[in-house]
Amino acid sequence: MATKRSDDVSTVLVTGASGVVGSRVVEQLAAAGVRVRALTRDGERARRAGFVQGDLRRPETLREAARGADAAFLVWPLPIEGAREAVEALAAEVGRVVFLSSAAVRDVPGVGPQSPGRPDGEVEALLERSGVAYTALRPHGFAANALRWAEEIRSGGVVRGFGGEAALCPVDERDIAAVAVRALTGDGHDGARHYLTGPEALTQAEQLRIVAEATGLPARWEEIPRGAARERMLASGWPPGIADGALDFLGARIGDPEAVSEAVPAVTGRPALTFRDWARENADRF
Ligand SMILES: NC(=O)c1ccc[n+]([C@@H]2O[C@H](COP(=O)([O-])OP(=O)(O)OC[C@H]3O[C@@H](n4cnc5c(N)ncnc54)[C@H](OP(=O)(O)O)[C@@H]3O)[C@@H](O)[C@H]2O)c1
Numbered sequence: 001m002a003t004k005r006s007d008d009v010s011t012v013l014v015t016g017a018s019g020v021v022g023s024r025v026v027e028q029l030a031a032a033g034v035r036v037r038a039l040t041r042d043g044e045r046a047r048r049a050g051f052v053q054g055d056l057r058r059p060e061t062l063r064e065a066a067r068g069a070d071a072a073f074l075v076w077p078l079p080i081e082g083a084r085e086a087v088e089a090l091a092a093e094v095g096r097v098v099f100l101s102s103a104a105v106r107d108v109p110g111v112g113p114q115s116p117g118r119p120d121g122e123v124e125a126l127l128e129r130s131g132v133a134y135t136a137l138r139p140h141g142f143a144a145n146a147l148r149w150a151e152e153i154r155s156g157g158v159v160r161g162f163g164g165e166a167a168l169c170p171v172d173e174r175d176i177a178a179v180a181v182r183a184l185t186g187d188g189h190d191g192a193r194h195y196l197t198g199p200e201a202l203t204q205a206e207q208l209r210i211v212a213e214a215t216g217l218p219a220r221w222e223e224i225p226r227g228a229a230r231e232r233m234l235a236s237g238w239p240p241g242i243a244d245g246a247l248d249f250l251g252a253r254i255g256d257p258e259a260v261s262e263a264v265p266a267v268t269g270r271p272a273l274t275f276r277d278w279a280r281e282n283a284d285r286f
Contacts, residue, residue, distance in 0.1 A: 009070040009185045011035040013094065015056060016075030018045060020144045021100055024177035025073050025184075026050070034185060039065050057082040059089040066093035071184045074099045080119040084126050091130035096190060098183045099127060100176070103140040103195055104245070117241035133190035135183040140197045140258060143170040143278035146211055149219070150286045153211070157218040162229035163250030164205040164221040167257035169197035172273035174281075175264045182267050194263045199272040201257035204250075207275055214279035215286045226251065 012029055016022035017038030029036045030050075038051045039062075046053035054061035056078060066072055072094045076083055090097055101124055104115040112128060113136070115121030120138075127134040152159045176196055183189035202210070205221040212219040226247055233243040264272035 009034065009096070011037065011069045012184050013037045013039060013052075013066045013069040013072040013090075015039045015062075015073060016077065016100065017051070018042070019075060019077070020142060021173050021176050021180070022073065022075060024173050025180050028174075028177050028181045029184070032181060032185065034181075037065055037069060056086050059085040062086055063089040063093055066090055069094050071096040071098070073097075073180055073184060074123075076100075076119055076123045078119070080122050083119065083123050087123070087126040087130050087132075091127075091132040095133060096184065097127060097132050097134040098180050098189075099123060099134055099136050100180070101136045101138050103138045103197075105136065105138050105193075107193065117245055135189045135191070136193045137176060137179060137183070138193060138195045139171050139176050140195070140261075141168050141170050142176070143172045143198065143275055144282070145170065146207055146275075146279070147282070147285060149208060149211065153215070153217050153219045153286055157212075157220060158222050159208055159219055160222045160224045160232075161204065162224055162226045162247060163254060164208075164223050165203050165255070166250040166253040167201040167203045168207075168253060169199070169201050169258045169260050170207065170275050170278070171196045171198045171264070172275075172278045175268070175272050179264060179267045189267075194267065195261045196263050197258065197261040197272070198278075199260060199264075199274055201260065202275055210276055210279050211286065214276070214283045216283075217286060 014022050014026050017026050018040050026036050026038050039054045041055050052065045054065040072090050074097050101120040104118050105113050105121045108114045113121040113124035149159045208219050208221050
């Protein structure tokens, strides 16, 4: 289908609509007066206003959900199998896709988007080949990842992990959604690849201190060896390749902080939200 101009975008299909980023995309699109179809597999949730039932791995349901929409927000939190059919289903129905990819993706000249061990690069390559106009959001670690400390904070406050001194720039999911909404409804983003970070680098131990201040709950970081951290990640369901990649990345960011990207302020016209903003907003979730 032909690329939509912003004033044509009145209905958007949001996949991952119950998730960390998609739920914010739904809120912000609705606030902007855009009609939203929020996709979920959950039959119960799908009965609520605005939701439609569908499964990314059942392309006929995706195509049905996308019919008549102008644009789609796509998440692919799945192995790559089935992605080609999903992308084809969307490309047949909408003029524009904004894909929640990841900062792991690099554009290799003559090869295309690549993210060894992760599906994001391949999904981007499928979008490229489909011919649909698309924007790739390539966020670094979400601020919401701090919620994985919640259980240890509640049960005594000692958070055990590898890379307490690794300095990262966590990005607030509201900022990822704000960029998504601009790309879904505005001009000038088709073909863009937006690397998204928060406004400053903070070590994991510093992030934990900020969470402790915001929640009023005592918390301290206890460093564990990389091997022990890997075992814990595998036990909680991380695929080995992704766990190894994440641990390599953390190791590399000790003494070499992640660089801040200016994409959030450039696209939204306001400063990126800080991790302190995020911790205050989400304090009750700990
Ligand atoms: N966490 C990070 O730091 C980070 C950084 C960069 C990129 N990412 C990327 O962000 C994505 C995850 O986004 P998120 O954290 O917003 O999601 P999330 O909170 O993990 O939620 C997953 C969403 O995907 C939907 N979903 C899962 N399987 C589905 C299927 N077969 N059919 C339809 N919907 C399905 C779920 O919907 P229902 O259960 O309602 O069906 C849910 O809304 C991943 O692709 C990840 O690689 C994450």
